[in-house]
Amino acid sequence: MLAYGIDIHAHKAALKNELPTIAVFGNGLDTLYPGQHRETARKMLDRGGWITENPFGTKPDAHNFPARNRIIAGLCDALIVVEAAEKGGALITAEIANSYNKDVFAVPGPVDMPFSAGCNQLIKTNKANLLTGVGDLEYLMGWNSAIPEPHRSGQLQLHLLSPEEQQIVRLLQEKNAPVGVDEISWRTGIPQGTLASLLLTLEFNGSIKSLPGKMYGLT
Template sequence: MDEKRLSLLALHFIPGVGDYLIRQLISYCGAAEKVFKTPKGKLLKIPGVGEVTAESIRQGKPFAAAEKELARAEKEQVQLIFFTDKNYPSRLKQVSDAPSLLYAKGNIDFENAKTIAIVGTRQATEYGKACVESLILELIPHHPLIISGLAYGIDIHAHKHAVKNKLPTLGVMGSGMDVIYPATHKEIARKMMEHGGLLTEHPFGTQPDAHNFPARNRIVAALSDAVIIVEAAEKGGALITADIANSYNKDVFAFPGNIGQSHSAGCNNLIKSNRAHLITGVKDLEYIMNWDAGVNPVKKDVLHLEQYNEEEQNVLRTLHAHNGQMMIDDLSWRTNIAVSKLASLLLGLEFKGVIVSLPGKIYKLKD
């Protein structure tokens, strides 16, 4: 791993520094490796950086942890995917709270033309299991990537039947890659590696603490074109995933259940409040998702970029992937271009008539 990538990894081992502050540090300093070479006085001027954080950066201790983590990843055949990498999942990159680092293991095609999350209660009933089995059988001709959380109940049932029917499946974890939770799912996790695999944002050794799972659900929602809730109580992780998916403007579906049954209440309420489409089989999914028309849900680059240099193309592609407009700080993070340099690039693109500046340091592709 070169200095740039090792520095990116080291940023994740600075105590108290999360994804947002990593973005800030890179934006203000210009590159990950420059963060560790920036004088303490200048670090303290970066919003969110205090004395303790600045001192931790200057001591360089995160590099020892990063080198150890890298060695572990190589030994375990785990791929480290940084936000700035070309193979970072394009669907996940489009959400504002995307992780800055992913740990991936297996044979995962993040850019599969169709991605479906199937989630639900840990106390799945025979009805819920039957809904999963029937839906996955109907999905075979579409060959989607089936995404879930490796949990008891609906999640693991979706993974098992995807494997059984040779559909790729991805388990998003709320723990480190070396901590399969629950442990009873180690065997199915191993089988998933052939056509799919495992994904987490957490470093090796991270335990499956409760607060990791709502955060995990945002990754499930972001990676999916459609989120399908099979069974859910009035409160729980599946409903959190549905709410996140709705906030990302994803299509949410729910199987209806019997009135009065606790694990149907969540799905029925989603449908009743227009927060989910009712689904009884794959035809409902095909209709809403327009799959019969062969629409590829991944945004394609339709800009004519040949007249721009490489950095300008990077800026324009990034704007295009985020509904055509972004704040300069966010754009800096996603393009890995320092704010000072980016401001000059944006000014040049304004003169060329391809973008316009809006109040609040927002830049927008010109219609």
């Protein structure tokens, strides 16, 4: 994953900002492909690394890359598709990420641009959340400590809620940021089947709101 385009730009931006970054190869670790990005790849060893499931001597043949994409999807917290044609590796990775229940985002583009067709299709078919800037990602993933229009706790009448509903609301108040369904279930100990019904009830009574990416926040 040192390809021209968004891949290498993402690695370089991470290194520039002193963030860890990982390349997932579709070949053996004894081959750097493309070779023009050798310098960037070597810098990544000090801040991140390289990963592959292929043994030494494996060439960067085309059939290796779709298989590699499942590792990318498995490693990420969220997958962002910046540009994609109607068919290609980015869409394969997005499909795999969705099957892993990962959050998928896509940057929309002009309807007449070939390399925006894949992103627009992902958004249109609800296979990706629309992403217009880094603020969207921070908010929807709960990486930002502050959320727009924070809920006024005094407006919530907790005594009218069931004990389990109170657990959910208190968790969202403590986090003060969107929280995913899996985390709500884990932190409250409420089974997923029961949780789905409770979340729906809380939505109906205006206590919480559903957000893209299987997240929930206070209204």
